Amino acid sequence: MSLNKTYIKNNLLLLGCLWLGFSSCKKFVEVPAPIDQMTSDIAFDSDAKAASAVRGLYGLLIGSYLGPTPAINAYGIHLQTAMGVSADEMEPSTTSNSYNEFYINAISSTNSINSIGIWGTLYNFLFNSNAVIENLEKSKGVTDASRKQFLAEARFIRAANFFYLLNLYGDVPMPTGTDYRVNANLPRVSADEIYKLIVEDLKYAVNNLGPAYLGTQRLRANKYAACALLARVYLYMEEWANAEVQAGAVIDVAGKTMYDMENDLKKTFLTSSKEVILQLQQPGNVLYTWDAYNFIPSSVITVPTYLLTDKLYQSFEPGDQRKVEWIRTNTITTAGITKPYHYPYKYKINSGTGTTKTESNVFLRLSEVYLIRAEARTMQNKLSGAISDLDAVRQRSGISLISDKNPGATQSQLLTLIAQERFVEFFSEYGHRWMDLKRTGKADEILKDKPNWRPEAKLFPIPLDDVNRNPFLTQNPGYN
Template sequence: MKKIFSFNNIKTLLAVLLLCMGSAACKKLIEIPNPVDRLTPKDVFKDSAGAVLAIEGVYLNFGYYELSQGAIFNGVMTMQTGLLSDELLTSSADNTFVDFANNTLRSDNNAVASVWSSAYTNLYVVNACIEGINNSTGISEKNKQQFIGELKVVRAFYYFNLINVFGPVPLIKGTDFRVNATIPRTPVNEVYQQIVADLTEARQLLQPAYPTTGRERPNLHTATALLAKVYLYQQNWSGAETMAKEVLGAGIYNLETDLNNVFVAGSKEAIWQLSTIKSQLYQTVEANDVIPMFPFMIPKYYLSTHLLDAFESKDQRKTKWTAVSTMDIDGVLTDFYYPFKYKNNTAAATPREDYMVFRLGEQYLILAEALARQGKLGEAQPYLTEVRVRSGLDEITPATQPAFLNAIMKERRTELFCEWSNRWFDLKRNGTVNEVIGAIKPEWQSTDALYPIPLGERRLNTFLEQNPGYTE
């Protein structure tokens, strides 16, 4: 975690400056007249304007509109876990990608290291912002509540993803590099406790209205949507039910009737959607990385037959959310389907697509599952039906709880494919990863369910133990 520990409290601003370089929104930070070596958190967070610019550094570091090998927020993990699971295959000969597809990851895999380092680099800045805002005397209480609330949503989301790919990870909430440098891995249940605490506090601090135009910065319902998902993963079915019902009852979100509109800017379905208007070359990294440059090219990432076979014949999600490139392979025309939820691979394409983090379709399925897990099949039925009918499918009425849960998992597979690692995480939380992946990948081992802890991080922090199944 070298990047994290290279700053101390006095140089918090430097972290923010580095994250904001090149961003028009952050250039005012550079104009502060004091010499850099005399700037302190008090200078940065002396008022709300400075705090907003610092928070901009957090969002800039998401990297969601920049090609980056490992930033959680730019779709990299979607592709990585899609390859690990049964969603994606790759035409790349680069071992970085092949190792994911073959479930043969090593602790020196650069992409794995980038996921870890990019997350902890930004977590440092999140923690620095929380400390600076809490200690500020020049920021109004109302603004403090909004700033702290949204930062705790961001921190919770980072840790949610980290524990679901790495297992136990260091739980770092401060900015003292001397303390952080020797923190061992924290048990998953303790990290979940912190995630729930952060989201519970965020729900107390945030308002239903979004703080800016669009839905880029979290509001109350963003925190609630993530908490619904967290409770689902913790098997807190009643908690997941309560949270998801609250989001659905907010009255400001609706399922898009046209599937082509789900991922466009201003989608009625969006709960948290990151604006791509700043991007100069393309809109989303996913579209740029997935859509072939020419229609006769094999896509870098393409859908497995296992996923394609999961779609029913009338499913409009296959029609509108996948595309196909046809190649002549040894005299045989072969179709390569690829994800097409994001269709714009140029910056000027219209309608503009913003990057979706949370959306209402997922909340419908969270609520359906939470109810079904409690045996409330009749209550769950309408939410499953809504998602199916929107996709052009008929209503189904599974008679038993196991059949109903299987139907929900199938619906999650086809509704949420290649979105935020949902399929990979579902296989693991349901205990089916060994059965499903072991049947299609001969090199699969149960220990492949977790990423290795990056070798470089273990050399920096000798208190980090390696996951089982990895030699270094």
């Protein structure tokens, strides 16, 4: 979807999308008037209406109802699947699979998953976030306390979307307003400038969100969600001390009163999980996550659509409970040949409707924060603290502790151990492995044997329609 089309479309659909929010039973609220009869002044003339708009931002990330069937959005399945098969953790079971171009590193600039499912929807989300920010800043009907809360949430969501665009496409246009005539002709902006905005947005969120969650579940960003995402951003920027501080705010300040590692790994991805910092919930009465719907095969004799690579499967240490609880295997005999097919099983519910949801997509969780701090401390030669953080994840996974078997690990050894821990911890989750390989400079070495691998494959192509429409937007190298 071109940026030009995106902004024109959103001028018509924005308010209807933003009015979609979760009610007390987590269903989308009713829109009291047709979209074309709404004005932004009306949509933001009270705390309640502005709150509905902000809730709608979260709903848009994971999926939205455009009729009787929920539509999948970028955070619903596209990000984790496209980046999962781009890395060395997953592969499609057939070449006809929609994501096969990502697996073979031959993404067409007209690929619809890339252009609409990822690029287009991420820019849609940016437009919606910017619209909420603009309207909150000028609204006279929203109280100051609510304005700060809602602005912080909208800026948190904007930061998350810019983070993924930057790490998928490199330097990208950076719209911060809603004038589609301006946005349609924006040039690329340097990564440093985009990261500066991301940090500003997340700092605002940290300073203006409270520690408590709004609602009974962890579905809207709080102070510690902002700290966790900011810690990740600082890690990617190689600002080790800042990454350590923000991670520490979650681990040490919030402590076990709010978050803790789940020793029973069946509970890690539940809505009741103590490890969850932020989840994205399916709209309406859908009980399943898109991950489970996409990854779990229909029966034990069905080849999974997406397979975990043998490399990942063999990477787990003996006794690792993540291999037991987060992976399932279908063993199938075809033409006399029996073969095991391993697939992700972090989410267990792959069908059904109802009102009581027990699983939602986990966007941020405590184990990532521990591993962020472990890496940040290692880079500052705070090795004993890094080992302690690494062991917090290993201990709950049921494997031997580094403090017992290698307490004198060097900086280089610890970085290798942390990278491996992230590999087996975050597979199939929002592209951690793909982005880790790129940010650490390991992608060319580790992915060199993948089909059609070349250094340029580390970035996805800019959609052709956008390049053709915007004279200031250039294509990524290797896709011309």
